[in-house]
Amino acid sequence: MKTTSRLRFLQLALLLFTLLGFLLSLKLGPVKTSLDEVFRAIISGKSELTDIILGLRLPRALLAYLVGTCLSLSGAILQGYFRNPLADPFILGASSGASLGAVLSLQLGLVLNLAGLSAQSLLALLASLLLVSGVYLISERRRFQTTESLLLTGIAAGALASALTSFLLFHRADAYEQAVFWLLGSFSLAEWQQVWLILGTLVLAVLVSQYLARDMNLLSLGDETARSLGCPVRSVRRVFLLLATLLASFSVSVAGIIGFVGLIVPHGVRLIVGPDHRRLFLHSALAGGLFLLVSDLLARLVLAPSELPVGVVTAAFGAPFFIYLLNRPHSS
């Protein structure tokens, strides 16, 4: 199939499955709900189950979808940034920083709520942003920053943060269960305020990344070539790194650590739409949203009435799909 027809096919599939995913997310749950009630709740808000459908299920589905788009877009950006299809949103330590922040807040027993973010989320967000900024500043101190030095500094800083997290957990075993629940990722505590927060981050990131998508095509050829073709490499790199970090950190802060989305979705989408970032960014974001929406649905349903951590689902369903994509005949 030619790229354009594959693109149309993908767009159609994304649209249909996303609609279906949202519908099922609103319909399915511990309280039995008919489709009729779902539509009534959405259209008129006059259903006995409105509170459940619009107050619980809708923000949860939306948050899962939006976090999926954020993680996937962040992964697509970083894969181009590092010229490496194996990069993911957490490669610079955003997740390790967030874990450390979250566990620290559990240890300190902080309680607050700011713009829909609990103390845990807030500290996770701050620690994640701080860690990645630190990584960037340290690697920039070298006279000529290279992506390799940035990557290695990120891996080292992530390892350090993980060690501190383990130490804290080891030190205070009573916070262990709560911490693990948070670390594995979940949307069970979704709130409307979180939805708006993530939506704001996403809209900003989509607009800016789309505006700079051509520059990412150039960056993926290497810095020297990009510069020789007119790209102001340094400033463009800074903007992309900032976007990817904001997306990853905000996602982690509201949903915990959900692996695999930011790695496989952009990779899979690239196989379908090609490497041009003008198409890749947007379609990766949309596909990531769908992927996490469905994953969260499964996380709720597979062991109902109890819930699986969504990170388990993304890996359990994502990994085999990824292996298939990589090894299917004619794949690049």
Place this chain on the structure above:
Amino acid sequence: MKFLSVENLEAGYGGPPVISGISLELEPGEFLAVCGPNGSGKSTLVKAIQKLTPWLRGKITVNGRNLFELRTRQIASLLAYVPQVFEPIFDFSVEETVAMARYYRQPGRLAGFSERDRAAVEEAMKLAEVFELREKKLNELSGGERQRVLISRALAQDTPVLLLDEPSSHLDLNFQLQVYRLLQELQKDRGKAILVAEHNLNLAAAYCSSLVFIKDGKIIARGRPQELLEKELIKKTFRVEVEVRTNRSTGLPEISLVHPGPDRGLIQTRAATRNAAEEER
């Protein structure tokens, strides 16, 4: 003032400068080859002229404009650079790759390709004979085809000056000739100013209008091929014995290596080279 003028250029990668005290000039319609042994700084020089080295000092002007005062996109409209190696990570097609040369020739980031852009891309692909390959992915191409794609991209950039880093290094004999004939055509018919880093002296002598010998980061000789292809100068630059004769088809000088006979083993040859180097110091 000459069209491209480089004065007292010093460049490197953070450590001691790789090239220093480099001054040279280039006019439209001139085809200059920078030749020298491995590690002499040829590639660094070519990159430095487009401000691609991490560390740079000196003065570069193109058409009277100081490169240090221009933005990256303005530089890209004056100079095009063809790198020596290119390992594509993502699978862009030939046409997409060549079209990237036009990104920064457009009025805005979101502007679509104009007719002029499309025409430039098509013409560049035809000139470098990659038009037939336009829908192929870069990973499907041979080294020689990829090299021509890169040259095609530089042509689509539509700049008065072309800088090429060892354009023949991945090519077989036939493609080497093709590339150099294409460059010569661009020089003569379109008045491009071309500068290549090249280690193949015979190729450079046959096609370039002038040569520069560079050694240990400094220019040691400059002149027409007839002046520079000279036994002692080549021995001094490359530490190798050559014979110089006239190529029958071009009437230009060319060199052939003098191979040490069986009585002089490799170790002796190395010792002799070392002695020569010490003497020179």
